[in-house]
Amino acid sequence: MSTEPQHPHLAAELIVRARRADEHWARLVRMRATDLQIGAGRHDDHVNATVLGRKIADYGWPDVPLVGEDGARAAWRIALRADVQPDMQRLSLRLMYEAVERGAADLSQWAHLYDRCLLGRGLPQHYGTQYVLGPDGPRMQTVAGPAGDLDARRAAVNLPPSALALRCLRARLAEEPRTDDQRDDGAAVDLADAA
16 A cells, blocks of 8 residues: 555645644744734635635545645645534534544544534533633633543543643643644644644
8 A cells, every 4th residue: 555645636635725724823822913914814714725625625635645644744734724604514423434444544633523514503511622711721611521521531532631731731732833844743732622
């Protein structure tokens, strides 16, 4: 089996779009953003979600065989921020889950998207992956079920314990913003995908 993506041009486009969004939101999460700055980010998220929706219609979910690891991560990042298009976000969730079942997508990434979709519908999240920035720093948004079960649910989808995830998020927020090329783990800081 080839490790090269079937559609490298698609992978490249998704990676560029996700990287630009990552850089924008990583800067904003560290400062008191203006409505104009947030609006510009949401506009880009809307455009990216529209493009992702068209790519899904043409190719199916951009999974690892189709676009490689980096391209699949970029597609997930775009879907994660597609709050402005909840129908497309939920379609991405379903198609990504099918890819997870085939071994062609990352289960922990899917868990982040699942939580994001739940919160978008006004429901508590299941895996505790979504945070908001409060006066004392990041705090986990509402989680369903007993708090004692959270780390077991997280472990089932290859996520670290919630206390460790929060410590890591706080450490990443304390760093200067860096691009994907500069990070050791390839992740830009964004409250949307805190592990």
